[in-house]
Amino acid sequence: MEKALEVSGLSISFGGLKAVSNMSLTVNKGEIVALIGPNGAGKTTFFNCVTGLYRPNSGTVRLNHPERGEIDLKGLAPHVITSLGLARTFQNIRLFSKMTVLENVMMGMHSRTKAGIFTALTGSRYARAEEQRIVDESYELLEFLNLQKLYKANAKSLPYGDQRRLEIARALAAAPLVLLLDEPAAGMNPHETLELKELVRQIRDRFKLSVLLIEHDMSMVMSLSDRVYVMEYGSPIADGKPADVSRDPAVIKAYLGEEYNA
Amino acid sequence: MYLIKRSLLVSIWFVLLTLPLLAVKVDTTNETLIWRWENMLYVAVSAFVLYMLWLLAMRWRSRQRRSEELAQPRVHNLYSTITDNKVIVGAFNLILLAILVLLPLLSSGYQINIWTTALIYVILGLGLNIVVGFAGQLVLGYAAFYAVGAYTFGLLHQNFGVGFWVALPCGAAVAGFFGILVSLPVIRLRGDYLAIVTLGFGEITRLVLENWIEVTNGPGGISNIPRPALFNLELSDTGTAVWVYYIVLLFMLIAFISLLRLKNSRVGRSWIAVSEDETASEVMGINTTWAKLTAFALSAVWAGIAGVLFATKTRFINPDSFTFMDSALFLCIVVLGGMGSVYGMLLGAFAIALLPEYLRAFSEYRMLLFGAAMVLMMIFRPQGLIPPKARQYRVSKLLGKEAQS
Ligand SMILES: Nc1ncnc2c1ncn2[C@@H]1O[C@H](COP(=O)(O)OP(=O)(O)OP(=O)(O)O)[C@@H](O)[C@H]1O
Ligand SMILES: [Mg+2]
Numbered sequence: 012m013e014k015a016l017e018v019s020g021l022s023i024s025f026g027g028l029k030a031v032s033n034m035s036l037t038v039n040k041g042e043i044v045a046l047i048g049p050n051g052a053g054k055t056t057f058f059n060c061v062t063g064l065y066r067p068n069s070g071t072v073r074l075n076h077p078e079r080g081e082i083d084l085k086g087l088a089p090h091v092i093t094s095l096g097l098a099r100t101f102q103n104i105r106l107f108s109k110m111t112v113l114e115n116v117m118m119g120m121h122s123r124t125k126a127g128i129f130t131a132l133t134g135s136r137y138a139r140a141e142e143q144r145i146v147d148e149s150y151e152l153l154e155f156l157n158l159q160k161l162y163k164a165n166a167k168s169l170p171y172g173d174q175r176r177l178e179i180a181r182a183l184a185a186a187p188l189v190l191l192l193d194e195p196a197a198g199m200n201p202h203e204t205l206e207l208k209e210l211v212r213q214i215r216d217r218f219k220l221s222v223l224l225i226e227h228d229m230s231m232v233m234s235l236s237d238r239v240y241v242m243e244y245g246s247p248i249a250d251g252k253p254a255d256v257s258r259d260p261a262v263i264k265a266y267l268g269e270e271y272n273a
Numbered sequence: 274m275y276l277i278k279r280s281l282l283v284s285i286w287f288v289l290l291t292l293p294l295l296a297v298k299v300d301t302t303n304e305t306l307i308w309r310w311e312n313m314l315y316v317a318v319s320a321f322v323l324y325m326l327w328l329l330a331m332r333w334r335s336r337q338r339r340s341e342e343l344a345q346p347r348v349h350n351l352y353s354t355i356t357d358n359k360v361i362v363g364a365f366n367l368i369l370l371a372i373l374v375l376l377p378l379l380s381s382g383y384q385i386n387i388w389t390t391a392l393i394y395v396i397l398g399l400g401l402n403i404v405v406g407f408a409g410q411l412v413l414g415y416a417a418f419y420a421v422g423a424y425t426f427g428l429l430h431q432n433f434g435v436g437f438w439v440a441l442p443c444g445a446a447v448a449g450f451f452g453i454l455v456s457l458p459v460i461r462l463r464g465d466y467l468a469i470v471t472l473g474f475g476e477i478t479r480l481v482l483e484n485w486i487e488v489t490n491g492p493g494g495i496s497n498i499p500r501p502a503l504f505n506l507e508l509s510d511t512g513t514a515v516w517v518y519y520i521v522l523l524f525m526l527i528a529f530i531s532l533l534r535l536k537n538s539r540v541g542r543s544w545i546a547v548s549e550d551e552t553a554s555e556v557m558g559i560n561t562t563w564a565k566l567t568a569f570a571l572s573a574v575w576a577g578i579a580g581v582l583f584a585t586k587t588r589f590i591n592p593d594s595f596t597f598m599d600s601a602l603f604l605c606i607v608v609l610g611g612m613g614s615v616y617g618m619l620l621g622a623f624a625i626a627l628l629p630e631y632l633r634a635f636s637e638y639r640m641l642l643f644g645a646a647m648v649l650m651m652i653f654r655p656q657g658l659i660p661p662k663a664r665q666y667r668v669s670k671l672l673g674k675e676a677q678s
Contacts, residue, residue: 064556089556094558105550109613110546111666114666121543126538146666
């Protein structure tokens with residue numbers, strides 16, 4: 012299978028705290044991979060390192076780019092990493108609250124568009140065409156997520172579950188190769204979680220991308236993911252097929268708890 | 274009842290506080306104390322009334338807040354119905370433009386001067402709004418870039434006899450250059466470093482202008498700055514004032530239209546995104562350093578242009594026109610008009626520039642009144658007099674449907 016994203020030996024520490032140590036992870040093309048672990052295990056920190064928000068102390072992050080081959084993402088700025096093909100959502104929703112739903116999605120297209128100050132000032136035909144194109148494309152993305160009716164609404168006026176999905180739409184707008192979702196089901200009701208599961212599959216199939224997601228909802232992880240990685244105290248403790256991982260004694264002890272086994 | 278009790282307490286507190294200052298007076302000739310109890314009465318009554326008004330206002334505000342939270346987002350309030358209507362907005366723009374164009378024909382030279390200043394303030398408000406309102410970076414020394422523009426013209430003329438039309442792009446470029454130079458070291462950092470650095474730059478600029486006498490002539494300033502040429506025509510005093518007015522109006526319109534365009538562009542949206550959440554912006558693919566830098570440089574360029582216009586209008590410049598007070602005043606325009614709002618700058622600048630002129634009686638208390646206005650604005654209308662308006666997008670798919678329904 013062809014690799015999409017390969018992280019190896021990634022470590023970062025804050026002062027004395029080793030938030031992530033020697034973490035390796037691979038996402039193959041078209042795969043849905045889950046990253047689980049107890050609170051404070053370092054999952055979000057791992058995402059932050061991969062997307063360039065934090066600078067890891069060591070390790071490599073390699074992205075397989077269809078045109079440019081293997082690229083080492085380590086040390087690149089976040090906006091460059093996004094333009095190369097990684098997009099993410101945030102655990103604590105970070106939508107632009109001064110903007111409408113549509114504008115939030117348009118922001119996701121920033122790295123795919125070019126209009127600069129001068130084209131904007133002169134109102135060039137190129138800038139206007141590009142603007143119309145991203146308006147229409149953003150609207151289509153909203154249709155895909157069934158948020159199109161709300162496109163004029165302020166992003167923060169949406170219900171919680173819709174805000175999560177809007178973040179996904181915004182990330183998709185960057186046309187990523189790998190989509191990173193940080194606890195997409197957090198705060199959703201069971202019905203919404205079920206829909207989300209279906210949605211993630213649809214996204215993978217329709218946009219031909221790979222998904223790496225952090226999730227605490229075990230039923231979602233088990234039925235959705237092709238492979239699972241488990242972290243504890245910043246270190247990897249297990250990985251493999253969901254069924255195998257859920258039987259792993261170390262994982263049960265660290266995360267799932269005895270009752271899950273029963 | 275609570276209101277009266279609190280207000281009474283506050284008024285007693287104020288009386289005690291001001292007692293030694295206002296009530297006791299030493300009569301040095303007779304070596305006696307004079308007790309001025311009537312002063313205390315004024316203090317007590319005014320503190321009581323003001324505090325009561327304050328409490329009422331706070332109450333009104335919290336009620337407002339609550340009703341806003343309860344209400345569904347009001348999509349169709351009166352304000353947005355009016356501002357969404359293309360015909361009304363177009364008509365409003367036309368009338369406004371007509372007034373501004375016809376103004377000098379209907380007023381005296383003195384009036385024209387005041388209005389020219391007001392238009393320069395609009396340009397400054399618009400320019401400052403790029404970095405403060407759009408990109409969300411506080412700038413406390415904007416007057417310095419204004420000064421750079423003005424002195425560029427003054428010095429170029431003094432030393433090389435350069436005229437207005439050549440000095441204009443030079444002033445813009447030099448101010449932009451200083452903008453980049455000043456911000457480059459700190460623009461990558463988050464937080465209010467830009468505010469501190471520009472505050473420092475503002476003071477340094479003023480000190481240099483005051484003390485580098487060989488070049489800037491210090492507090493004496495530079496005089497005899499030329500008016501813009503008009504095909505070698507000899508104009509009367511009022512004639513040149515009108516001519517300068519129209520030039521300033523032209524640049525104000527250019528600034529205005531370019532801000533409207535920028536605001537609704539990819540670049541403008543990236544500035545607004547950066548002002549809201551730098552981390553999210555970076556992850557959306559925005560080069561936040563570049564975004565902040567361009568916003569600041571563009572802002573400085575407009576200050577430079579305004580500086581050249583100011584120099585040609587007054588024909589005399591000295592460091593007194595570029596103090597921290599002026600920087601604060603420009604910031605007032607932005608806050609008053611509405612951060613990120615383009616139309617708001619008209620209102621903000623006119624209020625700041627014209628009110629003191631037409632209400633001469635208050636001009637001594639100008640700063641006090643502006644200060645009070647700022648505090649009240651922050652509490653009751655933090656978004657400014659004219660908050661920025663959400664743009665209406667036309668989705669191709671919906672155009673047909675909306676026409677049908
Ligand atoms: N910028 C930072 N500075 C210092 N410590 C940090 C920083 N970011 C994360 N940490 C620490 O790193 C550890 C891992 O945090 P992280 O947010 O990655 O956990 P997580 O696995 O995402 O947990 P959760 O399931 O609660 O989201 C925590 O102890 C946290 O306090
Ligand atoms: Mg987390």
